[in-house]
Structure formats: structure tokens, C-alpha cells
Amino acid sequence: MAERLDQTDCVVIGGGVIGLAVARRLALLGREVVVLEQESLIGTHTSSRSNEVSHAGLYYRPDSPQAILCVAGHRLLEPYCAKHGIPYRTVGKLVVANGNDDLSWLEGIYENARNCGARGLEWLGGNAARDLEPELKCDAAIHSALTGIVDTHALMLAYQGEAEAHCASVAFQSRLLGACVTDTGFDLNIEAGDDTYNLGCDVLINAAGLWAVPIARSIEGTMQDDIPHVYFAKGAFFSLTGKSPFQRLIVPAQQWIRMGGIYTLDMAMRARFGPEEEWIEKVNYDIDPGRSATIYESVRRYWPSLEDGMLQPAYTGIRPRLNGPGEPMADWIIHGPAEHGTPGLVNLFGIESPGITSSLPISEVVAAMVDGLPFRDALDAQRVTD
Ligand SMILES: Cc1cc2nc3c(=O)[nH]c(=O)nc-3n(C[C@H](O)[C@H](O)[C@H](O)COP(=O)(O)OP(=O)(O)OC[C@H]3O[C@@H](n4cnc5c(N)ncnc54)[C@H](O)[C@@H]3O)c2cc1C
Numbered sequence: 001m002a003e004r005l006d007q008t009d010c011v012v013i014g015g016g017v018i019g020l021a022v023a024r025r026l027a028l029l030g031r032e033v034v035v036l037e038q039e040s041l042i043g044t045h046t047s048s049r050s051n052e053v054s055h056a057g058l059y060y061r062p063d064s065p066q067a068i069l070c071v072a073g074h075r076l077l078e079p080y081c082a083k084h085g086i087p088y089r090t091v092g093k094l095v096v097a098n099g100n101d102d103l104s105w106l107e108g109i110y111e112n113a114r115n116c117g118a119r120g121l122e123w124l125g126g127n128a129a130r131d132l133e134p135e136l137k138c139d140a141a142i143h144s145a146l147t148g149i150v151d152t153h154a155l156m157l158a159y160q161g162e163a164e165a166h167c168a169s170v171a172f173q174s175r176l177l178g179a180c181v182t183d184t185g186f187d188l189n190i191e192a193g194d195d196t197y198n199l200g201c202d203v204l205i206n207a208a209g210l211w212a213v214p215i216a217r218s219i220e221g222t223m224q225d226d227i228p229h230v231y232f233a234k235g236a237f238f239s240l241t242g243k244s245p246f247q248r249l250i251v252p253a254q255q256w257i258r259m260g261g262i263y264t265l266d267m268a269m270r271a272r273f274g275p276e277e278e279w280i281e282k283v284n285y286d287i288d289p290g291r292s293a294t295i296y297e298s299v300r301r302y303w304p305s306l307e308d309g310m311l312q313p314a315y316t317g318i319r320p321r322l323n324g325p326g327e328p329m330a331d332w333i334i335h336g337p338a339e340h341g342t343p344g345l346v347n348l349f350g351i352e353s354p355g356i357t358s359s360l361p362i363s364e365v366v367a368a369m370v371d372g373l374p375f376r377d378a379l380d381a382q383r384v385t386d
Helices: 015-027 065-084 102-117 125-134 154-163 209-217 289-300 359-370 375-380
Strands: 005-013 033-036 092-099 123-124 138-142 147-150 169-171 174-181 186-192 195-206 231-242 249-253 263-265 269-280 309-323 334-337 345-349
Touching: 005 015, 005 345, 015 033, 015 195, 015 359, 065 102, 065 147, 065 154, 065 169, 065 195, 065 359, 065 375, 092 102, 092 125, 102 123, 102 138, 123 125, 125 138, 125 359, 147 154, 147 186, 147 359, 195 209, 195 359, 209 309, 231 289, 269 289, 269 309, 345 359, 359 375
Parallel strands: 005 033, 005 195, 033 169, 092 249, 195 345
Antiparallel strands: 092 138, 123 138, 174 186, 186 195, 231 269, 231 309, 249 263, 263 269, 334 345
8 A cells, every 4th residue: 555645734624615615715825725525526415415595694593603604604605706707696585474373483583684684684465475476375475685596516616716726736536534633733644546645734624514523533632522413414305397486585484494395496597495304314315206295295385386296306415413303403613723722623513504605704714713713703703793
């Protein structure tokens, strides 16, 4: 087995939207960066299996990392996409209520969204909502006019391109097997094809998505107590055969969200529904066509014209969740030297939705934490104040 010893400044584990955004940021700051990606392409896991929505920040707990970074990211994403020629459309979104239970839930979301700092919100009665979307059945809706959709692959390519233009490199088919803390940084053990080699680095960013927890556990010489448990929530998407009935995204109330009732559009304005969620133990992207049953039920509450046979299995994506079934949504965890005491190490745990929307401010937070800033201070620096 060939052995190779080398040394670099920063290593980012994971070539998804988060790892690439961080690599870009560190490279722009003049640091030498290598991204290790176990697959042969960027973003083949969670980053290519989402709704591709640029969220305005309606649902998160105010003051949580998700709320602060989503609101900041939403403001940054559209101009970034415009500058780099990345397809982005501000299509708008309606969150809809049918019945009294839904209405009180919707009122709570409206207040929550304003407390989060989401812009461009309007409360609509049923008729006003139907003026926008004539096929919609609802008693009331929140119109989020600034919600957008983004071509995530083009976004990742732009991050990669900017990083590489500033001398970063992405090593594909390069899987981190383990690491240990040394006097000067880290010694990484990497598998590349049939080969393994060691690479030294000063800074190590763990942006491995679904695998971030086992990777953090594999780094010898670090504090392990703050590594959380991660759960996997698999979401199934079904595409709509036929013409898209709505020009805006539609989100049903309450539990119907997770039961696959969300209507989103791709960049070609083709409609899909999902994710319809189930908890799983191991990563697998199989799709069970039978899961469309709850989607039909969820969608018909606001679009009764949906006919049997109109939904086709499309794809699945898996969220790394820090909360288990029935528990409230947990905050993202980003731990750096100020939190765990290991200089140069930043671990990102549970970066599920709205990770794409938040990718630019997350990269700022991580870059500040590399320099020793505590997470809460780095997060506060991203807070939108106007
Ligand atoms: C169903 C669903 C819908 C979503 N919808 C939205 C949405 O509409 N809007 C939004 O903003 N966000 C959304 N998200 C969230 C968003 O997709 C994620 O937050 C984001 O993609 C996470 O990116 P990542 O880079 O952390 O993870 P990933 O994209 O999974 O990247 C991690 C990378 O690390 C690599 N890796 C892992 N282990 C190793 C190793 N040992 N060595 C080398 N490489 C390794 C993997 O191969 C992978 O490429 C959604 C997520 C899901 C699942």
C-alpha cells in the first residue's frame, strides 16, 4: 500500500453545499484549502436531494441558529446568484390553512415569522389567496412574496469555482477514515481508491453532513462529550404528471407539512410534492411508491382536484436531525475551539433545512470560529438588524 505524507493549511471534510461554501470563504481569506469528498462528484448526498427553496425564515425558533442564519442567508443568496449567473427565481410561497385548528396554527406561524425577521409577509383571506392561485382551497394564507427557488447544483459549482480560483482544491474519491490531534494540528488518514495516505493540516472543518457525528467521534484527542446523537429523517418526493396547478410554492398547515403536502417547483416550474418523512436507521435512498398515499391526503386538503395516479415517485433525501421522533426541532450545533478546546477544529452537526439558504452566513460563522470566536458571537455577527 503506497503511503504519502503531506501537509496543508485547512482541510474541509465534505463537498456538499456547506463544505464548499466554507472552502470558498477560507480560500477568499487567503488560506490554503483542500476539500475531501468521498464521492466522485460534489453534492451527491443531502445537497442534491432537497426542495431547493430559498427560505425567508418563517418556522424556526426566533434567535435560534436556523432563524438567524436563514434570514441572513435569504438576503445574501439572491444577489450572490445574480452575480454568478446561478438560476434563482423569486416565485413566492403561500402557507395555507383549512379549518379552525389550521387557522390558529397559521396565526402562530405569522407571529413567529415576524419575530424571526422574515421579510415580505402578508396575511391573506381565502379569496385574496385564490386571486393569486385560483385552484387553491383555503380559508386563509400567509403570502411570503420573497421566498425563492435556487439551482443548488449551480450554487455549489459557483462555490467550488470561486474556491478553486483562490487556489483551493477538491479531492474526489477521498474519504477520511480517521484523524488524530497532533502538536501542530491534525494528522488525517485518507482512503483514495485502493490507496491510503496521511495528510497533516492546521485547520479541520467537519462538514460531512449525515456522517459528521461518526467523523467527530473518530478524531482522537478531542473532547467527545459535546458530540450529539444524530437521527435520520428520510423524505420522499413525488412529481406531478401534467401541468403545474400553482405558480407559487404551497405549504399546508401543521403535521401535513411532514406528511408530504408541500408543493414546490423546480427551475423549469415542474411541480413536485414532499418530503413525506419517515425515521430511518441507515442511509438509503430507496423510494417506496406506497408513501404517496399520505401525500394525496395532505395535498387534497388544499387542492381537491388532485386525481389518483397523478403522483410519480421521484427521489428521496435524508435530513441529519438532532431531535428524535416527537421532539421539538433542535438547534444546529456548530462547535469550534472556543467550545471544545481543540485549536483549529470546527464540527457542524445537524445542518438540515434551511442549510442551502443559510450556506453563505454559515461559512462566515465557521471562518470566524476557526480564529477562536465562540459560536454565539460568530452567530450574532450574522444577525440582520434592520
Ligand atoms: C428532504 C430535504 C429537503 C430540504 N429542503 C431544503 C430547502 O428547500 N432549502 C434549504 O435551504 N435547505 C433544504 N434542505 C437542507 C439542505 O439540503 C442541507 O442543509 C444541506 O444540503 C446540507 O449540506 P451539507 O454540505 O452539510 O451535507 P451534504 O450535502 O450531505 O454533504 C456532505 C458531504 O460530505 C461527504 N462526506 C461524508 N463523509 C465523508 C468522509 N468520511 N470523507 C469525505 N467526504 C465525506 C459526503 O459524501 C457529502 O458529499 C433540505 C434537506 C432535505 C433532506
